[in-house]
Structures are given as structure tokens and as C-alpha cells.
Amino acid sequence: MHSRALFVAAVSCGLAAVDAFTKCPASSPSRAALAPPGYGKLARSSSSLLTVKMGRKPIVGGNWKCNPAETAKLPELIGNFKKCAETLDKCDVYVCPSNLHVGMVYDKFPKGIMVTPQNCNFKGCGAYTGEMAVDQMVDMGLKSCLIGHSERRGEFGLPTPKETNALLATKLDYILSKGLTCIFCIGECLPIRQKGIDAVLAECADELRDIVPILKKLEDKSRVVIAYEPVWAIGTGVTASPEQAQETHKGIRDWIAKNVDQNTADEIRIQYGGSATAANAGELAAMPDIDGFLVGGVSLKAEIADIVKAMVVAKGDSATGVSSGASKVR
Numbered sequence: 241m242h243s244r245a246l247f248v249a250a251v252s253c254g255l256a257a258v259d260a261f262t263k264c265p266a267s268s269p270s271r272a273a274l275a276p277p278g279y280g281k282l283a284r285s286s287s288s289l290l291t292v293k294m295g296r297k298p299i300v301g302g303n304w305k306c307n308p309a310e311t312a313k314l315p316e317l318i319g320n321f322k323k324c325a326e327t328l329d330k331c332d333v334y335v336c337p338s339n340l341h342v343g344m345v346y347d348k349f350p351k352g353i354m355v356t357p358q359n360c361n362f363k364g365c366g367a368y369t370g371e372m373a374v375d376q377m378v379d380m381g382l383k384s385c386l387i388g389h390s391e392r393r394g395e396f397g398l399p400t401p402k403e404t405n406a407l408l409a410t411k412l413d414y415i416l417s418k419g420l421t422c423i424f425c426i427g428e429c430l431p432i433r434q435k436g437i438d439a440v441l442a443e444c445a446d447e448l449r450d451i452v453p454i455l456k457k458l459e460d461k462s463r464v465v466i467a468y469e470p471v472w473a474i475g476t477g478v479t480a481s482p483e484q485a486q487e488t489h490k491g492i493r494d495w496i497a498k499n500v501d502q503n504t505a506d507e508i509r510i511q512y513g514g515s516a517t518a519a520n521a522g523e524l525a526a527m528p529d530i531d532g533f534l535v536g537g538v539s540l541k542a543e544i545a546d547i548v549k550a551m552v553v554a555k556g557d558s559a560t561g562v563s564s565g566a567s568k569v570r
């Protein structure tokens with residue numbers, strides 16, 4: 241069991257554990273309003289022909305984080321996604337290789353699997369040592385980018401700078417302005433979950449508030465995917481129960497309806513992440529407000545295909561709908 245699990249093993253049956261290192265990062269006080277004009281038009285031209293408004297198309301992502309250690313392992317890991325590509329008409333699939341490996345593998349996956357960097361900078365090319373620009377992703381033909389993972393928001397006591405809500409809003413704006421889809425991660429740490437659902441939803445609202453103006457002006461709502469990943473479930477083997485996850489996803493959707501608009505709430509996809517496996521994916525996927533998964537550890541195994549399959553089976557014929565048409569591209 242992952243060491244984090246030692247602290248949070250009690251979560252699913254009462255949330256009694258106190259996790260010494262899931263202290264919540266200070267939430268950003270600033271509320272930047274951010275979106276220059278432009279990406280609404282870009283969204284329309286890039287996707288309107290492919291968008292069929294029937295329902296939310298499921299989406300499953302694999303986050304390899306900082307793995308594998310050896311490049312020799314990459315072909316096998318890529319091979320695990322072959323099966324996932326068989327149902328791209330019913331479920332979008334993306335994969336987030338480590339930053340170092342993106343350039344090696346971005347054109348090696350089956351067509352339609354979206355290679356999705358785990359981060360981007362806030363602006364573009366130039367004197368930004370250690371950063372990755374969306375402009376470079378565009379040039380490589382990439383169609384999506386993930387930001388805001390809790391491992392970058394200052395969770396887990398990592399000695400790295402905490403990315404603030406305001407910075408993430410700036411990054412989202414930049415990603416959308418370049419025509420990419422964004423996976424935008426949010427989620428609460430254990431002490432917040434222990435306070436109950438109202439505290440959880442207040443935290444999710446804090447993490448989303450800065451992107452409200454951006455969501456409001458976005459024409460194709462499928463270009464932002466919210467990945468709800470409770471921090472206490474990440475890498476712990478402790479999964480949110482289907483009811484817990486559904487309650488939270490519905491709460492997030494209701495908040496979006498109230499603070500953005502009903503159309504955005506209806507169309508935006510919300511993924512669940514946190515110890516998702518083939519064994520628990522079916523029950524979670526059956527929940528009406530769970531539109532997909534963001535998978536960590538299991539995305540490094542052949543089992544990832546079973547998670548995609550569980551999603552396709554659970555959503556059935558509704559699994560073809562509002563999509564940016566991403567499955568048509570790399």
C-alpha cells in the first residue's frame with residue numbers, strides 16, 4: 241500500500257484519519273478575470289462541425305506522472321492503450337506521459353489517443369527555463385493539456401511552489417486561446433473531506449471561481465474537462481464510494497449551473513480520479529454525473545483498457561455526444 245494510505249485508510253468508512261501531510265494549501269485570494277477575446281471563435285471553428293449535442297461523451301485519461309524510470313518500458317506502456325483506441329467513438333481517451341517522455345512518444349500512440357502534457361507555462365515561448373509552452377504543443381499536433389493537479393497545487397507536502405488558482409486560470413486561458421482542450425484538476429484534501437460535503441464543495445468552488453469568466457465565454461464546453469480528484473484518494477487505494485463521488489460531482493455541476501450557466505453545467509465533463517481500478521470503475525461509471533476517469537497508477541498497466549471498457553458499457557448509447565471531436569486527432 242502506498243505510504244499515503246497509512247494516513248487515510250479510514251477515509252471511506254468515516255473519514256476519521258488525520259493526515260499529517262494533507263494540510264490544505266492556502267487558497268489563492270486573488271480573482272483574476274482573464275480571458276482576452278479570441279478563443280470562443282477558435283473553439284467554434286475547430287470543433288463545431290464535429291459536435292453533436294446528444295449527451296456528454298465519456299473521457300478517460302491516464303496520468304503517468306513521473307513514470308516510467310526507463311525509456312525501455314515505454315513501448316509496453318503505449319501498447320496498453322491499443323485496446324482503448326477501439327472505442328474512441330464512444331469514449332475519448334488521453335494519456336499524460338512524463339514531461340521528459342512526451343517528445344519521444346507523442347506520435348507513437350494509436351490514432352485518436354490524445355497525448356496530453358501534465359503542465360504548461362502561462363504564456364508562450366521565450367526565456368522560461370524548465371517550462372513547456374502550449375505553442376510548442378500546437379506545433380507538435382497535440383490537442384490537450386492537463387493543469388492543476390494536486391501534486392502541483394502544493395498538496396502532499398511536496399517542496400515545490402504551489403500553483404495558485406489565479407495562475408491556473410491564466411494557464412487555462414492560454415491553453416484555450418491556442419485551441420487546445422484542457423483537463424483542469426481540482427479536489428479537496430482529507431481534513432476538508434472530514435468536515436463534510438459542504439466544506440468539500442466550498443473548496444471545489446474556491447478552486448473553480450477564477451475560471452468562471454473563462455467558462456462563461458467558452459463556446460464549446462467540452463474543451464474544458466474538470467478532473468475531480470480527492471487528494472485523500474490519490475495513490476492510496478482508498479476510492480471515493482460511488483455515492484460520495486456522485487454527490488460531489490453533482491454538487492460541482494450545480495455550482496457551475498449557478499455561477500456560470502446551465503448550459504455549461506449540462507455540457508461540461510467531470511471526471512473522477514483517485515485509486516480508480518477496473519474493479520471499481522463500473523459502479524463509479526454508472527453514476528449520472530461521473531463522465532470519466534483520470535487514472536494514475538493503473539494507467540501504467542494493461543488494466544487501463546478495462547477502465548475504458550467499463551465506462552463505455554456504463555454509458556451505453558449515451559456515450560457519443562458532446563465532444564470537441566478530439567478522438568479524430570492525435
Ligand code: 13P
Pocket residue numbers: 303389469473474475476477513514515516534535536537538
Ligand atoms: P491514482 O489513480 O494512482 O490514485 O492517481 C490518480 C491521479 O492522481 C491521476 O491524476
